[in-house]
Amino acid sequence: MDTEKNEFDFAARMKSAIEPARGVDDRDLRNAFSARLKQVAAKPDVVPIEFDGRRIEVRRGGTLLGAAMKNGVRLMHVCGARTLCATCRVVVESGEDNLTPMRGSEKFSLRWHLSVSPRTRLACQARVNGPVEVESVFPLCGELPNG
Structure with a gap:
């Protein structure tokens, strides 16, 4: 007991x-x-990212350039997202594994423009699968017009 x-x-x-x-x-x-x-x-297919210090949202599978344009972040893209000019270059600060793998045309364009860092990507080609932080190499100044 x-x-x-x-x-x-x-x-x-x-x-x-x-x-x-x-x-x-x-x-x-x-x-x-x-x-x-x-x-x-x-919003199951929306991913939060940080672009030039601004927190924005991007559709999963969308490009970094598309996310920047939709959220009013000014980013140079002279060739119209055709992988030719490399003016939309970004440096990936973190989350590089959450971007799609680099294709041959992107590698060629970056080598041609002497950007051989493994952290450099073209915003027009890098598609987002998860959270990332990027800084643009050629940011534009000023605000985009509304509407």
Whole structure:
């Protein structure tokens, strides 16, 4: 009988040690988490990226250039996204594995324009699969007109 009571007391102490403190109200945290989960679930194919220090969103599979243009980030692209001029070059700060692999035409254009760094990509060709941070090599100044 005595061992049974000791086991019961031990189990009660273990249970109280595992359970969180009842005095802490985490309702706000749960509500914030729930709101963020609903927001992410509403747009499953949208990926947040950081472009020249600005946080923007891009459609999964879209190009970095397309994301920049849709979000008002000015980025030079003289050839009209045809992999010719390499003016839309960006340096990938982080998340390079979340971009599509470099194709031969992109490699050729970068070599032709003497950009041989493995972190340099053409924004017109790099498609986004996950979060990345990039800095443009040739940013444009000023604001884009609305409309």
